[in-house]
Amino acid sequence: MWRGQHVQTIIPTRSNTVPRYACLYLRPFATRFRAAARMRAIARAMRPLGATVALHAGEARSPIGQVRIRERENTVGVVMLSAWNKLVMLIEWALGSIFTWEGVELVDTDNASWQSTFRELAFRSRWIVMDVSAPNDGLDYEAEFIADMDLADRLILLHNPSLAPHVNAEQHVDRLRSGRARIPIITYNTWRLRDLTKRLEQEARRY
Secondary structure, three states, rough: OOOOOOOOOOOOOHHHHOEEEEEEEEOOOOOOHHHHHHHHHHHHEEEOOOOEEOOOOOOOOOOOOOOOOOOOOOOHHHHHEEEEHHHHHHHHHHHHHHHHHHHHEEOOOOOOOOHHHHHHHHHHHEEEEOOOOOOOOOHHHHHEEEEEEOOHHHEEEEEEEOOOOHHHHHHHHHHOOOOOOOOEEEEOOOOHHHHHHHHHHHHHOOO
C-alpha cells in the first residue's frame, strides 16, 4: 500500500546542497477544502522544472479507514473485513498514483520530526511555495527559518483573499524581505486553480 516517502532528517547547509526538488510546498494543514486539487495545481506549474515535495497531511489517505480483524471473528466476518481493508488499500494506492503522476512526492513524518524534515527539504528545493492564506504556528516557524537561513530568494507566497485579508500576506513579505530578495505574492481563487497553475509557472520561469 502506498504510504508516502520518507527522508533522512540530517540538516544540510546551503553551500553543500544541490536542489533535488523544483518546489517545496508549505500550507496550513487545517485548510483542507480542495487541498489535494490545490497541491496538484502547484505541481503542474513546477513539473517542467522537476518534482514538488510536501509534508503529508492526509491528501493521499483514504477517507475510509481499515478495520482491525479480531482473533475471534467468524469466517464470514473475516472475509468481509478483509475485503473492506483491501478496498481501502486500493483507494490509497489510486490516490498515491495520481499524486505521483502529477509529480508530487509526499513525505510522511510525525510531530517530533516535522521541523527537521522541513528544514532539510527547504535546503533541497529550488523554490519554496508558501500559502499564507491562514497563518498558524507551523507557518510562522517555517517563515522564521526561511528568513534566518537567507532562503527568502526562493520564496513565492500564495494568498486566497476569501480566507484572510491581503494584509496578512504583506506582513509575511515584510518579515521575510531582505535587501536583495524579491518575494512575489500570487492571489488565487479556490475554484480557478488553472489560473494559479499558469501564474505560478510564469513566476517560476522568470528566474
